[in-house]
Amino acid sequence: MIEAQxxxxxxxxxxxxxxxxxxxxxxxxxxxLGPNGxxxxxxMRLVLGLDEPSAGRVTVNGRPFRSSAAPMREVGAxxxxxxxxxxxxxxxxxxxxxxxxxxxxxxxxxxxxxxxxASVARxxxxxxxxxxxxxxxxxxxxxxxxxxxxFDEPVNGLDPEGILWxxxxxxxxxxxGRTVFVSSHLMSEMENTADHLIVIGRGKLIADxxxxxxxxxxxxxxxxxxxxxxxxxxRVITAAGGTVGDEGDGRLVVSGLSRExxxxxxxxxxxxxxxxxxxxxxxxxxxxxxxxxxxxxRADQQRSDTDVLTGSGV
Amino acid sequence: MTMATASTVxxxxxxxxxxxxxxxxxxxxSEFTKIRSVxxxxxxxxxxxxxxxxxxxxxxxxxxxxxxxxTAAAQAANRAGEITRAPMVxxxxxxxxxxxxxxxxALTVTSEYSTGMIRTSLSVLPGRGTVxxxxxxxxxxxxxxxxxxxxxxxxxxxxxxMSGQHIGVSLGHPGALRAVVGxxxxxxxxxxxxxxxxxxxxxxxxxxxxxxxxxFVLFVLTQFLPQSWAVHxxxxxxxxxxxxxxxxxxxxxxxxxWTGFGxxxxxxxxxxxxxxxxFRYRDT
Numbered sequence: 001m002i003e004a005q006x007x008x009x010x011x012x013x014x015x016x017x018x019x020x021x022x023x024x025x026x027x028x029x030x031x032x033l034g035p036n037g038x039x040x041x042x043x044m045r046l047v048l049g050l051d052e053p054s055a056g057r058v059t060v061n062g063r064p065f066r067s068s069a070a071p072m073r074e075v076g077a078x079x080x081x082x083x084x085x086x087x088x089x090x091x092x093x094x095x096x097x098x099x100x101x102x103x104x105x106x107x108x109x110x111x112x113x114x115x116x117x118a119s120v121a122r123x124x125x126x127x128x129x130x131x132x133x134x135x136x137x138x139x140x141x142x143x144x145x146x147x148x149x150x151f152d153e154p155v156n157g158l159d160p161e162g163i164l165w166x167x168x169x170x171x172x173x174x175x176x177g178r179t180v181f182v183s184s185h186l187m188s189e190m191e192n193t194a195d196h197l198i199v200i201g202r203g204k205l206i207a208d209x210x211x212x213x214x215x216x217x218x219x220x221x222x223x224x225x226x227x228x229x230x231x232x233x234x235r236v237i238t239a240a241g242g243t244v245g246d247e248g249d250g251r252l253v254v255s256g257l258s259r260e261x262x263x264x265x266x267x268x269x270x271x272x273x274x275x276x277x278x279x280x281x282x283x284x285x286x287x288x289x290x291x292x293x294x295x296x297x298r299a300d301q302q303r304s305d306t307d308v309l310t311g312s313g314v
Numbered sequence: 315m316t317m318a319t320a321s322t323v324x325x326x327x328x329x330x331x332x333x334x335x336x337x338x339x340x341x342x343x344s345e346f347t348k349i350r351s352v353x354x355x356x357x358x359x360x361x362x363x364x365x366x367x368x369x370x371x372x373x374x375x376x377x378x379x380x381x382x383x384x385t386a387a388a389q390a391a392n393r394a395g396e397i398t399r400a401p402m403v404x405x406x407x408x409x410x411x412x413x414x415x416x417x418x419x420a421l422t423v424t425s426e427y428s429t430g431m432i433r434t435s436l437s438v439l440p441g442r443g444t445v446x447x448x449x450x451x452x453x454x455x456x457x458x459x460x461x462x463x464x465x466x467x468x469x470x471x472x473x474x475x476m477s478g479q480h481i482g483v484s485l486g487h488p489g490a491l492r493a494v495v496g497x498x499x500x501x502x503x504x505x506x507x508x509x510x511x512x513x514x515x516x517x518x519x520x521x522x523x524x525x526x527x528x529x530f531v532l533f534v535l536t537q538f539l540p541q542s543w544a545v546h547x548x549x550x551x552x553x554x555x556x557x558x559x560x561x562x563x564x565x566x567x568x569x570x571x572w573t574g575f576g577x578x579x580x581x582x583x584x585x586x587x588x589x590x591x592x593f594r595y596r597d598t
Binding site: 045048049050051052065066067068069070071072073075077079080082083084085086087088089092093095096097099100101102103104140143144 | 333334335336337339340341343344345347348351352353354425426429430431432433434435436437438439440441442595597598
């Protein structure tokens with residue numbers, strides 16, 4: 001389990017992580033979602049002790065990771081697949097990592113098999129494709145058979161086959177009872193993978209809830225209705241305080257009223273309905289609504305635009 | 315590339331009790347794997363040996379040749395002095411060799427930063443002091459062994475060449491063994507000084523520049539000082555202090571061999587301490 005309490009990290013004038021508190025629990029995939037620059041990577045670096053927090057603390061299984069006696073058994077982390085010495089072979093790279101924690105050599109062969117890199121084990125990592133590099137990074141995370149896995153944007157730049165492979169691997173790891181903490185700015189990817197979501201924007205926590213709840217909570221209350229008499233239903237709904245958009249083909253999209261209220265209004269006014277459904281907002285929509293205000297650089301962008309226009313740049 | 319989907323992720327139970335736990339021994343093995351698994355190590359060490367032995371041989375030949383050109387009377391007058399200087403002449407290559415080992419020392423730590431490997435290294439072994447110390451021990455041991463091989467491999471051919479004019483010496487000659495072993499030690503400490511600077515500066519080019527500045531440029535600059543200053547400053551210059559152990563110098567101007575080497579080790583220790591401080595306490 002990963003637990004952050006009031007975690008903050010400041011770089012100069014920038015507050016990259018701002019008073020974050022959350023828990024990442026075992027047995028499920030926790031998606032760590034936020035736009036680029038939201039502080040996801042920084043948070044992961046703080047978890048690993050690569051950076052020291054400016055305030056607050058973050059623990060791995062109850063202790064700071066830096067004091068771990070068996071670090072590779074506790075956490076396998078892939079922050080950057082390119083964080084490899086390109087002159088070293090895949091085998092030597094994994095071996096030098098395994099040796100720090102006294103893991104047996106055969107474990108290196110096992111993980112190479114597992115990620116499908118056994119045939120290029122003696123090749124230097126410099127010549128690896130993006131996908132192979134990603135697999136090498138994932139092999140490294142699995143070396144210590146860790147209880148917690150942390151992946152930063154693991155599908156970035158991968159082909160569909162590679163994406164599917166990583167997605168299935170993460171699901172398997174979570175099913176084995178491990179803690180899987182995976183960041184992404186791709187909302188669609190999270191929708192297909194994560195069970196639980198932690199959403200941040202500008203370093204601040206925006207949401208921390210199960211995936212389904214996140215979508216439900218953030219979706220605008222919209223209802224789909226199909227009726228042979230759209231004009232009359234529109235009048236009825238408008239009179240009751242709702243707003244109606246005509247989608248054509250007898251389909252209306254109603255907001256401001258619940259599905260139940262729309263059904264009751266139609267019944268009371270004897271308007272026939274052929275369809276009545278609550279609209280499921282996609283994660284994409286939900287995300288945009290929730291983070292719209294906290295997308296990094298937006299405010300700054302506007303300010304500098306104004307500066308350019310008025311010639312009052314600092 | 316095939317994909318393994320059926321195999322299990324879990325490791326089989328390890329046999330050794332220590333397995334799965336971080337230790338200093340493990341860190342040493344890891345650092346040894348790191349340094350021996352990149353080609354630059356071999357090229358740099360080869361360059362070190364070749365440069366030192368080559369320069370030593372050329373210097374010894376030139377020395378013997380010049381001596382051979384002297385009149386019999388001049389030879390007789392200079393022979394004792396030449397013999398005293400003989401070990402140093404065969405070790406002249408160390409002046410270039412110090413820069414080569416400094417490059418390797420800096421690279422040992424800066425390549426971790428330039429490649430990003432440091433983030434992976436510290437994710438599997440978050441104890442910063444352990445990583446820093448293991449790296450220093452492994453590099454220091456390799457630098458010492460290579461340094462000693464280099465100095466012995468420079469000494470014997472050089473002395474053989476100078477023996478043609480009867481100005482070569484054996485290892486048994488007073489001060490000769492100290493000079494040869496000392497040159498090996500000097501090279502190792504040059505490497506460690508540069509290692510410390512590498513950890514402090516974290517950039518390959520910057521660290522190498524700093525090392526060369528400290529070891530070489532500072533030495534060159536002091537050649538231009540007024541004589542009245544030079545007598546006070548020269549002996550404290552890192553190169554002069556460290557080289558006292560293998561160079562024959564007139565005693566009042568330079569520090570005595572082991573004192574000078576001690577001072578040089580002190581400079582290296584300062585660089586290492588500064589490097590360790592940054593390695594431990596600054597973000598990666």
